[in-house]
Amino acid sequence: MSDxxxxxxxxxxxxxxxxxxxxxxxxxxxxxxxxxxxxxxPAGTTFGIVGESGSGKSTTALAxxxxxxxxxxxxxxxxxxxxxxxxETLRDARSRFQIVxxxxxxxxxxxxxxxxxxxxxxxxxxxxxxxxxxxxxxELFRQVGLRPEQxxxxxxxxxxxxxxxxxxxxxxxxxxxxxxCDEPVSALDVAIQAQILNLMGDLQKKLGxxxxxxxxxxxxxxxxxxxxxxxxxGQIVELADRVSLFTNPRHPYTRALLGAVPxxxxxxxxxxxxxxxxxxxxxxxxxxxxxRFASRCPVAEQQCKEAPPMLETHSDGxxxxxxxxxxxxxx
Amino acid sequence: MSDPLLAxxxxxxxxQTRAGNARVLDHITLSxNEGEILGIVGESGCGKSMTAxxxxxxxxxxxxxxxxxxxxxxxxxxxxxxxxxxxxxxxxDIGMIFQEPMTSLNPVFTVGEQIAESVRLHEGVSxxxxxxxxxxxxxxxxxxxxxxxxxxxxxxxxxGMRQRVMIAMALACRPRVLIADEPTTAxxxxxxxxxxxxxxxxxxEMGTAxxxxxxxxxxxxxxxxxxxxxxxxSIVEMGKVDNVLSHPDHTYTKGLIACVPxxxxxxxxxxxxxxxxxxxxxxxxxxxxxxxxAPRCNAVLPRCSSDKPVxxxxxxxxxxxxxxxxxxxAE
Ligand SMILES: Nc1ncnc2c1ncn2[C@@H]1O[C@H](COP(=O)(O)OP(=O)(O)O)[C@@H](O)[C@H]1O
Ligand SMILES: Nc1ncnc2c1ncn2[C@@H]1O[C@H](COP(=O)(O)OP(=O)(O)O)[C@@H](O)[C@H]1O
Ligand code: SF4
Ligand code: SF4
Ligand SMILES: [Mg+2]
Ligand SMILES: [Mg+2]
Numbered sequence: 126m127s128d129x130x131x132x133x134x135x136x137x138x139x140x141x142x143x144x145x146x147x148x149x150x151x152x153x154x155x156x157x158x159x160x161x162x163x164x165x166x167p168a169g170t171t172f173g174i175v176g177e178s179g180s181g182k183s184t185t186a187l188a189x190x191x192x193x194x195x196x197x198x199x200x201x202x203x204x205x206x207x208x209x210x211x212x213e214t215l216r217d218a219r220s221r222f223q224i225v226x227x228x229x230x231x232x233x234x235x236x237x238x239x240x241x242x243x244x245x246x247x248x249x250x251x252x253x254x255x256x257x258x259x260x261x262x263x264e265l266f267r268q269v270g271l272r273p274e275q276x277x278x279x280x281x282x283x284x285x286x287x288x289x290x291x292x293x294x295x296x297x298x299x300x301x302x303x304x305x306c307d308e309p310v311s312a313l314d315v316a317i318q319a320q321i322l323n324l325m326g327d328l329q330k331k332l333g334x335x336x337x338x339x340x341x342x343x344x345x346x347x348x349x350x351x352x353x354x355x356x357x358x359g360q361i362v363e364l365a366d367r368v369s370l371f372t373n374p375r376h377p378y379t380r381a382l383l384g385a386v387p388x389x390x391x392x393x394x395x396x397x398x399x400x401x402x403x404x405x406x407x408x409x410x411x412x413x414x415x416x417r418f419a420s421r422c423p424v425a426e427q428q429c430k431e432a433p434p435m436l437e438t439h440s441d442g443x444x445x446x447x448x449x450x451x452x453x454x455x456x
Numbered sequence: 457m458s459d460p461l462l463a464x465x466x467x468x469x470x471x472q473t474r475a476g477n478a479r480v481l482d483h484i485t486l487s488x489n490e491g492e493i494l495g496i497v498g499e500s501g502c503g504k505s506m507t508a509x510x511x512x513x514x515x516x517x518x519x520x521x522x523x524x525x526x527x528x529x530x531x532x533x534x535x536x537x538x539x540x541x542x543x544x545x546x547x548x549d550i551g552m553i554f555q556e557p558m559t560s561l562n563p564v565f566t567v568g569e570q571i572a573e574s575v576r577l578h579e580g581v582s583x584x585x586x587x588x589x590x591x592x593x594x595x596x597x598x599x600x601x602x603x604x605x606x607x608x609x610x611x612x613x614x615x616g617m618r619q620r621v622m623i624a625m626a627l628a629c630r631p632r633v634l635i636a637d638e639p640t641t642a643x644x645x646x647x648x649x650x651x652x653x654x655x656x657x658x659x660x661e662m663g664t665a666x667x668x669x670x671x672x673x674x675x676x677x678x679x680x681x682x683x684x685x686x687x688x689x690s691i692v693e694m695g696k697v698d699n700v701l702s703h704p705d706h707t708y709t710k711g712l713i714a715c716v717p718x719x720x721x722x723x724x725x726x727x728x729x730x731x732x733x734x735x736x737x738x739x740x741x742x743x744x745x746x747x748x749x750a751p752r753c754n755a756v757l758p759r760c761s762s763d764k765p766v767x768x769x770x771x772x773x774x775x776x777x778x779x780x781x782x783x784x785x786a787e
């Protein structure tokens with residue numbers, strides 16, 4: 126794929142929190158929320174990130190959005206190094222990337238009318254004349270399946286699904302090249318979730334949107350994403366196109382995640398034969414020196430506890446960070 | 457046949473609201489036997505929690521009240537029972553676990569103290585015996601280092617651990633019926649799988665009857681024996697899980713199953729349109745006289761808007777309240 130088709134590039138991204146220097150000048154209690162994450166998202170596609178809570182999905186999203194400090198690494202949107210922007214230039218660039226959150230209610234100012242909320246990014250970034258903005262808002266309302274008359278309502282007068290439509294309209298207002306979606310359907314009932322997923326698919330097709338889609342729901346990720354990364358304790362442990370990832374998962378963590386999802390096609394007591402992931406992930410403060418998954422891995426060996434496995438690319442492009450799945454590594 | 461362990465019949469619950477009377481439960485009939493799991497599914501606001509709270513005798517009165525109907529535990533009527541007697545049954549014979557354990561655990565007591573307190577209250581054993589039972593229960597719910605963890609405060613535990621504590625508390629008095637209201641909705645699927653295993657193992661040991669409320673059809677498939685699908689305060693379909701999931705009769709149930717992107721090891725095309733159930737759950741204050749699902753139904757018949765469908769046997773051990781299903785049967 127030529128470079129020009131890559132919308133987003135993330136290189137060795139690290140976000141560490143806290144870590145006060147102690148008297149010896151060494152940092153202690155650092156939270157390694159995101160710890161060396163790299164991936165590319167081709168324009169017009171959806172890139173998914175899955176993982177248990179605390180694995181660093183939201184922090185990755187916030188770092189890309191420049192809403193949290195970047196400790197190390199680069200985030201590039203097309204040819205613009207977002208991670209290097211500051212002040213005015215960062216503010217100007219913000220129209221090019223937008224975010225949709227899980228809970229549209231807490232992310233929308235309750236005292237503003239829906240129309241004003243959707244228009245806000247246009248106002249902030251001074252896009253178009255006031256009349257043009259109003260017309261644009263009406264068009265956005267139609268695009269996300271709301272009626273333009275609903276512009277005068279307040280957020281609480283909308284249902285959860287409608288509020289997520291508002292969130293999408295707001296994100297779309299500046300015609301962004303990238304929309305980061307952090308658990309956008311997780312708070313919705315399944316029937317409403319289907320409406321929003323269909324809408325997101327339609328908008329992508331029509332407007333050529335690029336999505337970074339974060340979710341803990343593997344069924345949803347499988348449905349909507351072209352490429353999927355699995356995160357564990359701040360790192361990507363597996364990354365592949367959706368077919369390869371779901372038909373042939375290679376990392377023990379990915380397999381355990383998939384095995385934990387109850388299936389409507391399943392039968393009572395089917396579940397008993399599955400391998401269970403025990404316990405919770407270790408703390409992102411005191412990280413083990415070997416594989417971060419070793420404490421819960423059902424097939425861990427001695428070497429796993431000694432050094433961390435690297436994310437290696439197999440000959441079919443499937444990337445895995447595990448000592449035991451490196452059979453068909455490319456040179 | 458002897459009485460079922462728990463039998464709810466024709467239960468009607470009304471709430472007085474500013475918008476008028478809301479019939480939150482409309483002639484609910486269900487039962488569960490020892491060692492059985494009954495699943496209850498449906499979108500938010502359909503009356504699942506109200507069903508649970510009615511059985512626990514916890515409907516807030518006012519504004520709510522049990523207007524008519526019966527709830528029998530081993531033949532003993534609970535509706536109309538005095539507060540003191542009800543208090544004895546609640547916790548002792550019927551236990552409940554909620555979605556968010558933090559709201560039902562007291563933050564200023566250790567988890568051991570809270571379990572012990574509940575044991576002491578219901579069984580009048582000594583403080584020391586109760587404390588020992590608390591540790592036993594924490595062990596039974598597979599909390600590592602139970603004796604030490606008994607001295608932990610709720611905030612010191614992970615979400616999964618807290619839910620285990622809730623289960624320990626609910627099961628400490630070996631209730632005959634356990635009601636679990638979305639016990640894993642806030643947890644990762646990996647932890648959900650552990651909790652489900654735990655519930656099933658405890659049930660095998662104690663023979664507890666379980667009512668499992670969830671919006672996850674997969675969880676129903678792999679956990680429950682029978683399922684009741686609720687919509688707008690009514691049970692619209694009920695029967696053996698395998699049968700209801702593989703041959704749903706009610707349009708709503710069909711939609712609930714079809715609108716979810718189910719995880720599969722051989723995924724279909726990406727972003728294949730999901731079936732949608734249009735619109736939202738109606739307000740319970742202005743239900744018309746016909747089928748409450750009619751405004752969202754894609755199989756609606758003329759009589760649907762005038763006559764409320766009643767539960768009829770559509771298959772063996774399988775009931776549905778849908779005129780289209782009835783018409784299909786008649787053919
Ligand atoms: N502002 C913060 N300060 C300290 N730790 C944080 C902060 N934000 C997130 N974390 C920690 O970083 C880790 C990753 O969190 P997050 O990115 O929210 O994970 P996810 O979205 O995958 O659930 C967690 O351990 C979390 O507690
Ligand atoms: N205090 C209340 N006053 C009036 N209506 C209420 C009250 N509490 C709940 N309800 C209504 O009762 C219905 C059923 O709610 P609930 O049982 O909590 O639904 P579920 O658990 O299925 O999501 C909802 O429509 C809700 O709006
Ligand atoms: S490297 Fe070792 S511990 Fe880590 S996932 Fe692979 S087998 Fe398990
Ligand atoms: S009774 Fe009529 S409106 Fe209701 S679900 Fe059946 S077909 Fe649809
Ligand atoms: Mg998150
Ligand atoms: Mg509820």
